[in-house]
Amino acid sequence: MSQQVTQDVVAVKQNEDYCSSCSICSSLCPYEALKKDAETGKILLDIEKCQVCGLCYSTCPARAIDILYYDLDSLITYLERAKQEYDGDTLVIMCRGSAPDFGGVESLFGVSKFIPLLVPCVGRIPEEIYFNAILMGIKKINVLACDEDYCRYDRGSPVTGRKILALNLLLNQLGYGQEVITLKRHSLKVKADTNLCIACGNCVFYCPYDAAKLESPGGINFDLTACRGCGLCVAMCPAIALDLENWEKERISTLIAKLSSEMELPKILVFRCQWAVFPPLNGELLPNIGFIDLPCAARIDDSHILEAFQKGIDGVLIAACLEEECKQKKASGKAQHSVVALSKRLSQIGFQDRLHFCTVAPRYPEEFNRELEQFRKRIEAIYSKERR
């Protein structure tokens, strides 16, 4: 086992030959994974603490950090391809953590035709990408970052704000005009249908941020400044009275139906927490595997899992963060609890082994690939047995 771990591909590497020990990375790293050694003055990377936010990659002046996801090359390749595909000259860079659907983006920025670039945290986008985009003929760049206190990586959103301020000044001096890059901030928030609320208090119990308050009389009340939009209360509400603004239940249902209709047999649906597994930019073309990237595994709802099975999906895999690394105060552990309970009930009706919950970390991308491969084999075995 330990041998397997050491051979694993690591998502972030530090190139000591280039590192000038300037400490920018260690001052920004939200997880203290990069630290200056007091004796040698060298910057040391502790990969076990790293959450692959990419802030160090995007800010290192010496390019001494190598990153596996959304590096310069893959971002440029994506932009070149996407520019053809979406045929537009407006780019919208969004953090997946708070991005609404494309309809929501339209109304936020007032653009109807745009090239979308979805990343986990916009803080990981290096300056070069903005310049490259403009060189490609993109006229306007809109950036949708999370509200500063909502940023899952703590510093990704504030750093982006400062970066864009500087870039706009520079672009103006170069003659590209003012405000080429527009920054907007956004967060997902819970919304309650008080007509459906039964005042049971489950949301008060589950909310990791004490945003839910239940008064008697008075009913449920959410402090939206405290809500961090994890969606745990939505998944746990016994009355189906809650939803996540801009990530409504219908959006997930529509995705399930769409994916299921396009997939080959046996169909495998993967719900991924976007902080646990980073979706590759340049496509994953697996004919029988569909992916739904959620802003937190806590948003996994029993009814969506069952809906998938009802739509003909053969197996459902859920990939979440390790409980202690959950960006939403251990919400991942609660999600696991309810998935395990559902999986027990599924085995009572003859659907055993078709629902699996795993915890993975983006710093070891092969962990997820291994889990997916094992699950795929399991489902294919069940499928071929059934057909016989």
Place this chain on the structure above:
Amino acid sequence: MIVTTPKPLDELLDFISSYTNILIAGCDGCTQPPRGLREAKTLSQLLELGGKLRNKNLAFKVTTVAKQCDTYLAASILKPQINGVEAVLALGCGIGAQTLAEIFPELPVFPAQNTHFMGAEDREGGILEERCVGCGDCLLAVTGGICPVARCSKGLLNGACGGSKEDKCELNPEKDCAWILIYERLKKLDKLELLKEFRPPRDYQLKGWKVTP
């Protein structure tokens, strides 16, 4: 709250094996977690999937009642939805299921849950424990707010029995000794003298089977 656990789904599938149109009635009342609209919907999805594997197409209507044990409330919500329904699955406690059977004398009503006791949740561990047996003669005032009838395995009124080991019950080492809890609590309240008062045997007639509130 009334503590219930879901019945195994294969048992429910057996109950409804000779029916096609089924109404699942949730209850938003005192069970924890409330088995309301979500559980009614989840149950319908699970049973539909289970039915398919058994080559049976089941059709469900799902609904919920604020309090299933309230005859008037349950009737007013459920009666308008009963057209075409062949059987009812009740997601309330045993009282809820009996109330529905009374409202729909012509329909089979099946319990979707097992009802255990009146209890409270240790929310951290998700465990529910019995707290009240409904004895009809509440003595919490003299036992520091801890009920020995419900929580002492022997139901002693003048405990402790002397068998407790490391503050746990001699009959079940996982269970706290109720009388040690009572002693500690009374000590904190500086009311240990209450333990010296003799409590006569309970009058079981006080429990009753019928009362006028």
